[in-house]
Every structure is written in C-alpha cells, then in structure tokens.
Amino acid sequence: MEKVTIATVAQRAGVSRQTVSNVINTPDVVREETRERVREAISALGYRVNQAARQMRTGRSRLIAVRIEPARDGINGSVLDRFLHGLTDAAGLAGYRVMLYTADGDDAEIATYDELLNAYDLDAFVLTSTHHGDPRTSWLAARDVPFVTFGRPWGAPETHSWVDIDNAAGTAAATEHLLAAGHQRIGFLGWPAGSGVGDARREGWHRALGPWGPVGEATDGVESGAVAARKMLQNDPPTAIVCASDSLALGALQAARELGRECAVIGFDDTAVARAIGLTSVSQPLAEAAGRCMDLLRELLDGHAPSHPTNVLLPPSLVVRQTA
Amino acid sequence: MEKVTIATVAQRAGVSRQTVSNVINTPDVVREETRERVREAISALGYRVNQAARQMRTGRSRLIAVRIEPARDGINGSVLDRFLHGLTDAAGLAGYRVMLYTADGDDAEIATYDELLNAYDLDAFVLTSTHHGDPRTSWLAARDVPFVTFGRPWGAPETHSWVDIDNAAGTAAATEHLLAAGHQRIGFLGWPAGSGVGDARREGWHRALGPWGPVGEATDGVESGAVAARKMLQNDPPTAIVCASDSLALGALQAARELGRECAVIGFDDTAVARAIGLTSVSQPLAEAAGRCMDLLRELLDGHAPSHPTNVLLPPSLVVRQTA
DNA sequence: TATCCGAATTTGATCGTTCAAGACCTAGAG
DNA sequence: CTCTAGGTCTTGAACGATCAAATTCGGATA
Known part of the structure; x- marks a missing residue:
C-alpha cells in the first residue's frame, strides 16, 4: 500500500496540489466540476490529510x-x-x-x-x-x-x-425534595469550608432550608463521613441529611444503620456506588x-x-x- | 517570546543544525566538548523538539x-x-x-x-x-x-x-480463602458461558473447589445478579458465593439480606463500590x-x-x- | 481591437526536523 | 611525503502540507 499524499490525489484528478488543498480547506473557491473530480479522487484513493505536515505550516494540531x-x-x-x-x-x-x-x-x-x-x-x-x-x-x-x-x-x-x-442548585433541589416529603430537620454533611465546590453545595442546602440545620464536617471518605454523621445523629438528630458527596452519604448511611436511626440520605455525583446501593443522589450532566x-x-x-x-x-x- | 528551533540553538552554540540534532538523537557521535556547549544552549533557550517536524521526517509520532x-x-x-x-x-x-x-x-x-x-x-x-x-x-x-x-x-x-x-487464579484464591475459613458449600455466580474472561473466572473456582458447587448465571448487573443469587440460595443453598464481578456480588448480597441468609460473598475487580461497602474482592494489578x-x-x-x-x-x- | 477584470488554477517557497552525502582535520601507515 | 581511515562537523534535500504570489483564460469594457 503506497503512501497517498496530496500530490497523489492531484495527479489522479489532473490538477495541482494547491487545488486539492483548496477543495479540502476552502471548497468555495474551486469550480464545482473540479471540486467533484477531486473529491472523487480523494475517496477513491482513501486519502487523509497528514496532520503533522499541516501542523507544520499552520501551527495548529487539532x-x-x-x-x-x-x-x-x-x-x-x-x-x-x-x-x-x-x-x-x-x-x-x-x-x-x-x-x-x-x-x-x-x-x-x-x-x-x-x-x-x-x-x-x-x-x-x-x-x-x-x-x-x-x-x-x-x-x-x-x-x-x-x-x-x-x-x-x-x-x-x-x-x-x-x-x-450549579452545585448550589443541586443541594437545593435535594433539600426541597426532602422538605416536600415532610422532613423538617434536615442536616448537611460536607467538607471543611474553603473548597469552592463544597461551599457552594452547603450554600444550596442553606438557601432551600432557611435558618436552621445541623452541620457536620468531614474530609471526603466513607470513614470520615460516618464519624461526623454519628456525631450529628447523637447530638441534635436530623431526620434527613444532604451530603456533599456519595462517599459522605455512604458514611451517613452506615452511621444511621449502626445507631438504628431512620434517616433519609441524599448524596452528590450519582456515582456507580449510588446506583448500586440505591442511594438518592444529585447527578451532574x-x-x-x-x-x-x-x-x-x-x-x-x-x-x-x-x-x-x-x-x-x-x-x-x-x-x-x-x-x- | 520567539520561536526556538533547532537553528536558534545551532546559532547560539556556534554549530550547525545537524550537530544539534545529533546531540539530541545520537550523542555519541559528537565530541564531548561540543556536546556540552549544545546542551547548554538547549537548556538556556528552553528548546524542545517539535514533534510534528520530527514526525514528518521519521514517520514516528511518539x-x-x-x-x-x-x-x-x-x-x-x-x-x-x-x-x-x-x-x-x-x-x-x-x-x-x-x-x-x-x-x-x-x-x-x-x-x-x-x-x-x-x-x-x-x-x-x-x-x-x-x-x-x-x-x-x-x-x-x-x-x-x-x-x-x-x-x-x-x-x-x-x-x-x-x-x-490471571482471572482463574483470582477466583481460585477467593475460593481457597473461603475453604480455609471453613466453608464447604461454595457457589459461583457468573456470566453465561462464552466470554473468555467469565469462563476463566468460573474455571478458577472449579479448580480450587473440586467437583461440587451450585452455579448461577446472570448477565452483568446488580438486578440480574440478585435474581440469580436468590434462586441459588433457595434451591441448594451454599454458605458462600464467589462472583465474577462486583456487580454480581452486590446482587448476591442483596439477595442474601432479603432472604435473611448468612452467606459470604466475594466479588471481582475491587471497584470503588467494593471498597465503599466492605465487599471482599479480587483486585487486578x-x-x-x-x-x-x-x-x-x-x-x-x-x-x-x-x-x-x-x-x-x-x-x-x-x-x-x-x-x- | 486592445485592455482590463475577476474567477480558477498553478508555481515556488516555507514550516522544523532528519537523512544522506560530502568536507575538513588529525593521525598513523606505507 | 602521500595516502587512507576515522572522527567530527556541515551542507543540501526531503518529508507533506499551506501560504503568497503568479499565471491562465474567457468575457466585459472602452
């Protein structure tokens, strides 16, 4: 299989290299009939533009x-x-x-x-x-x-x-869903303040809920989330928790089960884990x-x-x- | 910031283009002293080989x-x-x-x-x-x-x-682990025969266990795994199940919980889900x-x-x- | 009829690198 | 003193595409 270059195509179509190039890059400057002939040659030969060569001239690599x-x-x-x-x-x-x-x-x-x-x-x-x-x-x-x-x-x-x-919109939607289901004491389990994403997710919960709500903080991870959730559930127990991630949500579920508490939990990211264990979660498009x-x-x-x-x-x- | 090419480097080092190229590609043909001078120029100018140009000559793109x-x-x-x-x-x-x-x-x-x-x-x-x-x-x-x-x-x-x-070795190890823990009736939950990977995983379980064992078949997925596991647990219940994937293992766990049966479960792939819920699993390097x-x-x-x-x-x- | 115009196409140069071949120099052999 | 060999370095061409400028040509204009 020979190497097919723009010159091969040009020869076959009976035109110059530049005309072939024009058919590819600026078809409108080429006469209809010629254009077709070149296009035919291109597909007959299976020609493909060599990116390296193009790149050298244009400076663009795609x-x-x-x-x-x-x-x-x-x-x-x-x-x-x-x-x-x-x-x-x-x-x-x-x-x-x-x-x-x-x-x-x-x-x-x-x-x-x-x-x-x-x-x-x-x-x-x-x-x-x-x-x-x-x-x-x-x-x-x-x-x-x-x-x-x-x-x-x-x-x-x-x-x-x-x-x-819109992270805030996500946790807000989760919180509203819980409110609509009759929950009134809805907690938030998130990361320490300072991460933009984490703060936005907390903000959404706060916006939807209003003034009150227990807040737990934990670095991301199931263990850490379980520890923080346990504390929340023992002190000022909410009936539902909105979490900043599925990992934290998983921790919260563990804590609730251990303590024998009924507690609704919503995660964030809709990861495979959420799908697998039936965790309600906020899904990013x-x-x-x-x-x-x-x-x-x-x-x-x-x-x-x-x-x-x-x-x-x-x-x-x-x-x-x-x-x- | 000017564009730095091999020519820029050559000029600065007081040698020809080709010598610079040699320093880069075949350093041993260049005299020690020259080599150093060129290397110095390269790093002083922050020169990097342009892959597109190289590729055009060599036909290799890296x-x-x-x-x-x-x-x-x-x-x-x-x-x-x-x-x-x-x-x-x-x-x-x-x-x-x-x-x-x-x-x-x-x-x-x-x-x-x-x-x-x-x-x-x-x-x-x-x-x-x-x-x-x-x-x-x-x-x-x-x-x-x-x-x-x-x-x-x-x-x-x-x-x-x-x-x-070595998929078979993985399920074999899982089975041996269960045998060592005292299990005798160990089932296998896998995919329909025909997929190379699936067959190998079944083969490993079979090799380690010997003649007997209930086998369930399911297309991959939690639901499907739960259905097949339920059937296994009702007919000829094993005390442990080796699964061809974490999804199936998750289904098996669900089925066991629903039926109130004690049943050890081992998955395959050591996915995030396994880590999150504490599922024993075979991990691929x-x-x-x-x-x-x-x-x-x-x-x-x-x-x-x-x-x-x-x-x-x-x-x-x-x-x-x-x-x- | 000569001139000009614009559309369509072609020609030569170029991008940055490496290959192939040639030039230069020093040293050792004849 | 010439010749050769080998090490070191340089020169021109080439990879395949596009850019910029030049060319061709039919038709409209003066």
Missing part, C-alpha cells in the same frame, strides 16, 4: 489536552472519568483529538503545559478541578493559550470561559458539560473568538432512589 | 492510542479507567503520549484505526476488551501496525504480544498491567523487536474485607 488524575477516592474519581468520556466524544465530532497527561501538582502541570505546547503544538487545554488561587489559568492566559475550565475560577477574576455545574466545553473551545479556536469570555452554568438533576 | 469506552455498567467501567491512568503514566515516562478515541463496535474501531494511522501517524495501539473472534487484531497485524492487547487473544492464534490478568503493556510496546517500537511475541500473565490479589 489536539487538545486534558489531565487525567490518579483515581483518588475511587468513588468520586469516576466523575472526571465520565467527563473525559464525554469530552473525547465531543472532540471527535468536532475533528479534534484528546491527548492525556498526568501531573503531580500545579507546578508540575504547568511544566507539562510548556512541554506539550512546544513539542506537540497543542491547540488548547481543558482544565478540571479548579480551585482557589489556581496558578494554571494565569499561566495559560499570560501566554495566550486557548483554554476552558470545567469548574469556575474560584476567587480569581473571570477572564476566561468556563463551564460549571457530565456529557453535556463536556460538550459545552468543546463548544467554547471551538469558539476560541475556529476564529471568531468572542471578545468577552462565556460562562455556562448547568443545572444538575436529582435521581431519586430508595434512601430518600 | 503517540499511542487507546479506546475509551462509554462507561457501561458504571461499576465495572472503572476498571478500564484505572488501566488508562496507569498507561498514561507509563507512557509519559517512556516519552510517549496517549491519545484517546471512541468507537461504537469493532468495525467502527477499525475505521478509526485507519484514520488515526493516516492522519496522525500513530505509533501503536493498545487494545482492551479482547473477545472471541476479535477482528481488530488481524486487521492491525495485516498492516504491520504495532499493538499490544490487554487481555489475551481468546481463541485466536497468539501472533502478538499481550498482557493479561492494573497499574502494573499498564506498565507491562508499555514495556512490550517499547520492545516493538524501539527497534530490537523480539522475533516471537511475549505474553505476560499477572496474578491478581484478594482484598479481604467484611463480606468474607
């Missing part, structure tokens, strides 16, 4: 990079994985490919940006797990590298486009979030960049199962 | 592709994700990058191979989820595309290198498997290809928790 994180907790790690699935799909449809990298910490990640940009001419980055004082966005912005974040820029000035889930990220990237990449950044806030949905 | 599957079950999907993490790490260390793609079915995947090979000059593929009558391996082999499979070539002639988990895949690929890619394919079979380990 590659976007995403960090894949070491599966931490294992329960919540799957959220990013599902986002990644969606992004790969969306990118594929838009003619882009996703490249992965790992990095241990923000500084290492920035070093990786530098390498990827130089070596592979990456077109853009999608950042996940944004957090307070995130140095990555400013580094990229300073170099005019196109990027989008999945997660809003907590605290930082909003100089770039982002997509995020990850595929849509990924699709929107890709849309924003295309705006940035395919010319017509909007002068000011776009933000997308997606509402999560409540998946009701047995626990509430 | 890119390997892996398919990312739509998270099916959600419980077991995470196995591939963890493998992916490991592979990205291992590839990064070896100077390769991982590119993702999705494909719906074997034929679509083969079409994607064709596109990726032409457009991106991919160096190699890592295939997962091998199965009986897999058309992908022969397609790749016919075109001399380097690839490795994670999962042995079920039924097909072993003409390529692969890495796999996924990071190591990924590393081995990368090792095999390097053998194929970095010259010295072994004349006959290499196979790696890794033993899983039993993670003992509360359910057995």
Whole structure:
C-alpha cells in the first residue's frame, strides 16, 4: 500500500496540489466540476490529510489536552472519568483529538503545559478541578493559550470561559425534595469550608432550608463521613441529611444503620456506588458539560473568538432512589 | 517570546543544525566538548523538539492510542479507567503520549484505526476488551501496525504480544480463602458461558473447589445478579458465593439480606463500590498491567523487536474485607 | 481591437526536523 | 611525503502540507 499524499490525489484528478488543498480547506473557491473530480479522487484513493505536515505550516494540531488524575477516592474519581468520556466524544465530532497527561501538582502541570505546547503544538487545554488561587489559568492566559475550565475560577477574576455545574442548585433541589416529603430537620454533611465546590453545595442546602440545620464536617471518605454523621445523629438528630458527596452519604448511611436511626440520605455525583446501593443522589450532566466545553473551545479556536469570555452554568438533576 | 528551533540553538552554540540534532538523537557521535556547549544552549533557550517536524521526517509520532469506552455498567467501567491512568503514566515516562478515541463496535474501531494511522501517524495501539473472534487484531497485524492487547487473544492464534490478568487464579484464591475459613458449600455466580474472561473466572473456582458447587448465571448487573443469587440460595443453598464481578456480588448480597441468609460473598475487580461497602474482592494489578503493556510496546517500537511475541500473565490479589 | 477584470488554477517557497552525502582535520601507515 | 581511515562537523534535500504570489483564460469594457 503506497503512501497517498496530496500530490497523489492531484495527479489522479489532473490538477495541482494547491487545488486539492483548496477543495479540502476552502471548497468555495474551486469550480464545482473540479471540486467533484477531486473529491472523487480523494475517496477513491482513501486519502487523509497528514496532520503533522499541516501542523507544520499552520501551527495548529487539532489536539487538545486534558489531565487525567490518579483515581483518588475511587468513588468520586469516576466523575472526571465520565467527563473525559464525554469530552473525547465531543472532540471527535468536532475533528479534534484528546491527548492525556498526568501531573503531580500545579507546578508540575504547568511544566507539562510548556512541554506539550512546544513539542506537540497543542491547540488548547481543558482544565478540571479548579480551585482557589489556581496558578494554571494565569499561566495559560499570560501566554495566550486557548483554554476552558470545567469548574469556575474560584476567587480569581473571570477572564476566561468556563463551564460549571450549579452545585448550589443541586443541594437545593435535594433539600426541597426532602422538605416536600415532610422532613423538617434536615442536616448537611460536607467538607471543611474553603473548597469552592463544597461551599457552594452547603450554600444550596442553606438557601432551600432557611435558618436552621445541623452541620457536620468531614474530609471526603466513607470513614470520615460516618464519624461526623454519628456525631450529628447523637447530638441534635436530623431526620434527613444532604451530603456533599456519595462517599459522605455512604458514611451517613452506615452511621444511621449502626445507631438504628431512620434517616433519609441524599448524596452528590450519582456515582456507580449510588446506583448500586440505591442511594438518592444529585447527578451532574457530565456529557453535556463536556460538550459545552468543546463548544467554547471551538469558539476560541475556529476564529471568531468572542471578545468577552462565556460562562455556562448547568443545572444538575436529582435521581431519586430508595434512601430518600 | 520567539520561536526556538533547532537553528536558534545551532546559532547560539556556534554549530550547525545537524550537530544539534545529533546531540539530541545520537550523542555519541559528537565530541564531548561540543556536546556540552549544545546542551547548554538547549537548556538556556528552553528548546524542545517539535514533534510534528520530527514526525514528518521519521514517520514516528511518539503517540499511542487507546479506546475509551462509554462507561457501561458504571461499576465495572472503572476498571478500564484505572488501566488508562496507569498507561498514561507509563507512557509519559517512556516519552510517549496517549491519545484517546471512541468507537461504537469493532468495525467502527477499525475505521478509526485507519484514520488515526493516516492522519496522525500513530505509533501503536493498545487494545482492551479482547473477545472471541476479535477482528481488530488481524486487521492491525495485516498492516504491520504495532499493538499490544490487554487481555489475551481468546481463541485466536497468539501472533502478538499481550498482557493479561490471571482471572482463574483470582477466583481460585477467593475460593481457597473461603475453604480455609471453613466453608464447604461454595457457589459461583457468573456470566453465561462464552466470554473468555467469565469462563476463566468460573474455571478458577472449579479448580480450587473440586467437583461440587451450585452455579448461577446472570448477565452483568446488580438486578440480574440478585435474581440469580436468590434462586441459588433457595434451591441448594451454599454458605458462600464467589462472583465474577462486583456487580454480581452486590446482587448476591442483596439477595442474601432479603432472604435473611448468612452467606459470604466475594466479588471481582475491587471497584470503588467494593471498597465503599466492605465487599471482599479480587483486585487486578492494573497499574502494573499498564506498565507491562508499555514495556512490550517499547520492545516493538524501539527497534530490537523480539522475533516471537511475549505474553505476560499477572496474578491478581484478594482484598479481604467484611463480606468474607 | 486592445485592455482590463475577476474567477480558477498553478508555481515556488516555507514550516522544523532528519537523512544522506560530502568536507575538513588529525593521525598513523606505507 | 602521500595516502587512507576515522572522527567530527556541515551542507543540501526531503518529508507533506499551506501560504503568497503568479499565471491562465474567457468575457466585459472602452
């Protein structure tokens, strides 16, 4: 099988290289008849544009990079994985490919940006797990590298486009669901203050519930959640608990069972665990979030960049199962 | 910030382009002193090889592709994700990058191979989820595309290198653990015969147990597992069940609880769910498997290809928790 | 009829790297 | 003193695409 280049196609169609290139990139400048002839040659030969060669001229690689994180907790790690699935799909449809990298910490990640940009001419980055004082966005912005974040820029000035889930709306919906079911004493089990996501989830619960409610704090994880939930259930027992994650919710369920208490529990993220054990949970529209990220990237990449950044806030949905 | 090319480095070091190239690719042909001077210029300028240009000359992209599957079950999907993490790490260390793609079915995947090979000059593929009558391996082999499979070539002639988990050893270990704990009537809950992985897991249980044991069959999933387990527990009740997956194990646990039966349960894959609910499970060494895949690929890619394919079979380990 | 115009197409140069071949220099052999 | 060999370095071409400028050609205009 010979190598098929633009020259092969040109010869077969009886035109020059440039005309073939035009058919591919700017079809409207080529006469109808010629265009068809070239298109025919292209498909007859099974020609595909060589990205490396194109990239060398245009400086564009049609590659976007995403960090894949070491599966931490294992329960919540799957959220990013599902986002990644969606992004790969969306990118594929838009003619882009996703490249992965790992990095241990923000500084290492920035070093990786530098390498990827130089070596592979990456077109853009999608950042996940944004957090307070995130140095990555400013580094990229300073170099005019196109990027989008999945997660809003907590605290930082909003100089770039982002997509995020409306976390507060999620816990608010969960709380309202409980209120509608007749619960009045509804607690919240979350992470220590300071993480943007965690604070937003607490805020949603607070907004829907009003003034009162017992609050428990725990670092993420089943054990830690069980400890905090036990304390809540013993002191000022609520009849229902809204949790900041499925891990915490699982802990809460364990604690309630141990203490023999009836207690409704709602988790967050709708992970596989929730589905498996029938835990009611708030579900993030990850595929849509990924699709929107890709849309924003295309705006940035395919010319017509909007002068000011776009933000997308997606509402999560409540998946009701047995626990509430 | 100017673009730093090999010519920039050459000028600064007072040598020709080719000498810089030699320092990078074949350092031993350059005189010590010159080599140092060039190296200094490289790091002073922060020079990085442009992969696209290199690729155009050499035809090698230092890119390997892996398919990312739509998270099916959600419980077991995470196995591939963890493998992916490991592979990205291992590839990064070896100077390769991982590119993702999705494909719906074997034929679509083969079409994607064709596109990726032409457009991106991919160096190699890592295939997962091998199965009986897999058309992908022969397609790749016919075109001399380097690839490795994670999962042995079920039924097909072993003409390529692969890495796999010793599934039978896993269920055998689980069964032996139960025997040691005094169980005598140990059942197996697995998938219908025909899937290589499923058959191997059943085989391991059978080997360790000897002649007897009730067998249940169910398509993967919690519901389906619960139904099959209920039947087992009612007819010829075992005191323990070895399962082909964590999903099935979860179903078995549900069935036992409903029927009020004491029954030890062991799952397979050590997913997040298992960790969360304390399910004893067989754990696959996924990071190591990924590393081995990368090792095999390097053998194929970095010259010295072994004349006959290499196979790696890794033993899983039993993670003992509360359910057995 | 000569000139100009615009649409359609072609030609030559270029992106950054590596390959293949050649040039230079020093040292040892004849 | 010439010749050869080997180590070290340089030069020109090539990979496959796109950009920018040049060319062709039929038809409208003066």
